[in-house]
Amino acid sequence: xxxxxxxxxxxxxxxxxxxxxxxxxxxxxxxxxxxxxxxxxxxxxxxxxxxxxxxxxxxxxxxxxxxxxxxxxxxxxxxxxxxxxxxxxxxxxxxxxxxxxxxxxxxxxxxxxxx
Amino acid sequence: xxxxxxxxxxxxxxxxxxxxxxxxxxxxxxxxxxxxxxxxxxxxxxxxxxxxxxxxxxxxxxxxxxxxxxxxxxxxxxxxxxxxxxxxxxxxxxxxxxxxxxxxxxxxxxxxx
Numbered sequence: 001x002x003x004x005x006x007x008x009x010x011x012x013x014x015x016x017x018x019x020x021x022x023x024x025x026x027x028x029x030x031x032x033x034x035x036x037x038x039x040x041x042x043x044x045x046x047x048x049x050x051x052x053x054x055x056x057x058x059x060x061x062x063x064x065x066x067x068x069x070x071x072x073x074x075x076x077x078x079x080x081x082x083x084x085x086x087x088x089x090x091x092x093x094x095x096x097x098x099x100x101x102x103x104x105x106x107x108x109x110x111x112x113x114x115x
Numbered sequence: 116x117x118x119x120x121x122x123x124x125x126x127x128x129x130x131x132x133x134x135x136x137x138x139x140x141x142x143x144x145x146x147x148x149x150x151x152x153x154x155x156x157x158x159x160x161x162x163x164x165x166x167x168x169x170x171x172x173x174x175x176x177x178x179x180x181x182x183x184x185x186x187x188x189x190x191x192x193x194x195x196x197x198x199x200x201x202x203x204x205x206x207x208x209x210x211x212x213x214x215x216x217x218x219x220x221x222x223x224x225x226x227x228x
Contacts (some may be wrong), residue, residue, distance in 0.1 A: 006157075009155075032214050034216055036219075041124075041222070041224075042221055042222065043119070043205055043219035043220050043221045043222050044158075044205065044207075044219040045219070046216045046217075046218065049214070049216055051214045090157065090158065094214075101146050101163060101165060101209070101211075102160060102163070102173070103148070103160075103207075103209075103217055104160075105150075105157045105158040105159075106157055107155060107156060107157035108157050
């Protein structure tokens with residue numbers, strides 16, 4: 001079975017500082033990994049994905065994520081946070097070996113960027 | 116842009132009512148999904164469909180059914196609504212292929228009283 005863990009319910013960071021939102025995963029084979037963002041009372045918006053190749057993936061709005069196979073992690077990062085980045089962030093995984101379409105999400109991390 | 120449209124943003128229904136949540140996508144995607152979102156639990160998959168008239172149970176299918184008569188439309192049905200089905204419901208679609216991202220609708224906040 002595939003699963004995702006987001007160990008932090010909330011992350012607080014000052015505007016201009018770097019931010020990291022953590023994600024670890026568990027799959028039987030190799031993973032496809034995704035990050036989504038949700039603003040209040042809205043659906044989820046796709047940010048970026050890791051499929052294969054370069055371990056550092058760049059996405060929308062200046063976000064990037066680093067895939068680490070040995071640590072089974074896919075942490076979301078941004079060099080300089082903005083107040084407008086404040087939102088709920090979800091990590092998700094699909095198992096390549098499973099071959100199915102099921103996308104499993106973590107419980108979400110609330111990011112709060114303060115002035 | 117891909118558009119996934121859910122028929123209602125907010126719904127209030129009574130216990131025991133039959134409830135229909137509708138979702139339409141305009142990108143000719145093969146796959147469609149229904150999730151529910153609850154605080155602290157993230158998104159949990161209720162059902163998904165990979166083709167017209169095809170469906171598979173997700174992690175929490177109890178109390179729900181689905182219908183996919185046309186490729187662009189995927190309906191979630193609560194046969195007899197209960198208060199523990201009060202939640203945010205999110206529809207999503209994606210093309211075939213495990214490396215493709217899913218696109219989400221704006222969500223329907225359902226309250227069962």
